Amino acid sequence: MSKKYDTPLLDELEKGPFPSFVKEIKLAAKHSDMSGDLLGHTELCFKERVTHWKHGGIVGVRGYGGGVIGRYSDIPDKFPGVAHFHTVRVNSPSGFYYTSSALKEMCDLWDKYGSGLTNMHGSTGDMVFLGARTENLEPFFAEVSSRGWDLGGSGSAMRTPSGCLGMSRCEWANIDAMAITNDITQHYQDEMHRPAFPYKFKFKVAGCPVDCIASIARADMSIIGTWKGDIRINQDEVANYAKTMDIKAEIIDMCPTGCMQFDGKTMKIDNSNCNRCMHCIAKMTKALRPGTEKGATLLLGSKAPIVTGALMSWVIVPFIKMEPPYDEFYDLVDKIWEWWDENGKNRERIGELMERLTFTRFLKDVGLDPHPAMVKEPRRDPFFFWAEEDIER
Known part of the structure; x- marks a missing residue:
């Protein structure tokens, strides 16, 4: 039985019509000392109006530089259960299709090695397992991988691709979002597990322009099903x-x-x-x-407001077939990443780099032809500027 703490501030968050994370932590605390100490730790953070979490840097498992998010408390003596509180991301199946037995298996493993708290799903798309000690990471990963699961992405790497359920259930889907999501995941294993980018890079695949997964606002590269005709x-x-x-x-x-x-x-x-x-x-x-000729529009550059403000992605390829083996798509992604690697600053997302060096520079360096669909907003001034090579042509 975990230690009980008075939590008047957290108790306020249980009031009202919406589900509360506090209620779930209290349920987990009935059989987890780590979750019990998390309540007391969080209450103190609220009371003192300052976080007592330190960023843990990179904490990994053998062979993987990503997939684990390090976190430590700066008051471990008061709350020893959360002295280490690392988060583990586990790669989710395409379309988020699980069997009940698979979910039970993962929850049982997390009760064994972690706090018992989960997040289904994180913004990146993974199953997120919240709270583990450093010494438990390797055995947890060993058991998870022996059952066919894999870690997701974290750090300055490709994050776990995610997509809608596409053709499996939706009559509007113009592309096989689940197949594309799985293929990208398999194709870019090194880029997901061994961080080597200036910052994070997210793929999200929407079967149609309704974009139920909000890829246009949440993905560095959005793949949105569309049609011709x-x-x-x-x-x-x-x-x-x-x-x-x-x-x-x-x-x-x-x-x-x-x-x-x-x-x-x-x-x-x-x-x-x-x-x-x-x-x-x-x-x-x-x-x-929709018309009968199906494909996708590729967009680039959206992000949440962290280093600079939020960005919506904009069109870089109006139409691409997106059929196996996806060679044209992968060739373009490799060129984009090479340009980002050569020009990006530390912690600079691809959308921020395009804004800094201009979209015109991006198109020239990556080798994409301009197209009216790429216009993100009307021209702000009446002046035209010409490069010398434009005049010569």
Whole structure:
């Protein structure tokens, strides 16, 4: 039985309609001294309004430089259970499909070697196991790997790729998001387990532009399923939708490019002006379907506000087939990483580097041709600037 602490400040976080991490820690504390001391440690941090966690630097297991996030308390004498509180990331399956027996197996192992606390899933996409002592990392990893699991990414490395469940359950998917996620994971094992980048790099794969996983805001490289050609229209189903919804208000007026028309009976789409946001398809699934030539749009550069402000990713390849063996895709990623490695500063994400050296420089150095879809925002001034080689041409 773990030591009990008075936690009036943490208790406040259990109030209200939403689930509370405090409740879960208290449940774990019934059979874990580490979770019990975590309550007292966190309460003191709140009371003194200062963190008592030290960054642990790189703590790893044999052969892996990533996958474990080091963390130590600066008051280990008061709370010995959290003197070490390392986090272990375990690579999740594509689409986050688990069997109940697999989850039970992992939870049993974590009760044996760690605090019993988990995070399903972290922002990176891994299963996250919170709180282990240094001496327990190697035996935990040995048991996990013997059962077919692998560590995820951490540190200045490629983070664990993640994606939506794609074609396994979603009729909107234009690409096989699960297969692509798995292939990237297998292809870049060294880059995930042995940190060698200026900073972290995340892949996220969305089967369609609805982008349920918010890759456009959370991934250094977003792979978003799209199509070429005209949206397919079933006018009979359009008429059925017109009986139950205001098509003009909910579809036509909501189109970001104004490329749709509806006269009360027939829908028309100017596909040359469609930006394939898929709002209309998502709202009228039986009446509208993507074109038959499927592929993906590649975007680059999004991140959360850490060193500098938040960034949304922007288009670097408007359309790529994304079919096995993905050679064109991997060739481009290798060029991007080489450019980042040569020019990036320590802890500078790829999006920050593109902003610093300009998108024009990025396109030239990586060898991508400019395309109107790459325009992220309108020109801010009326002046044009020409390089000498442009004038010579």
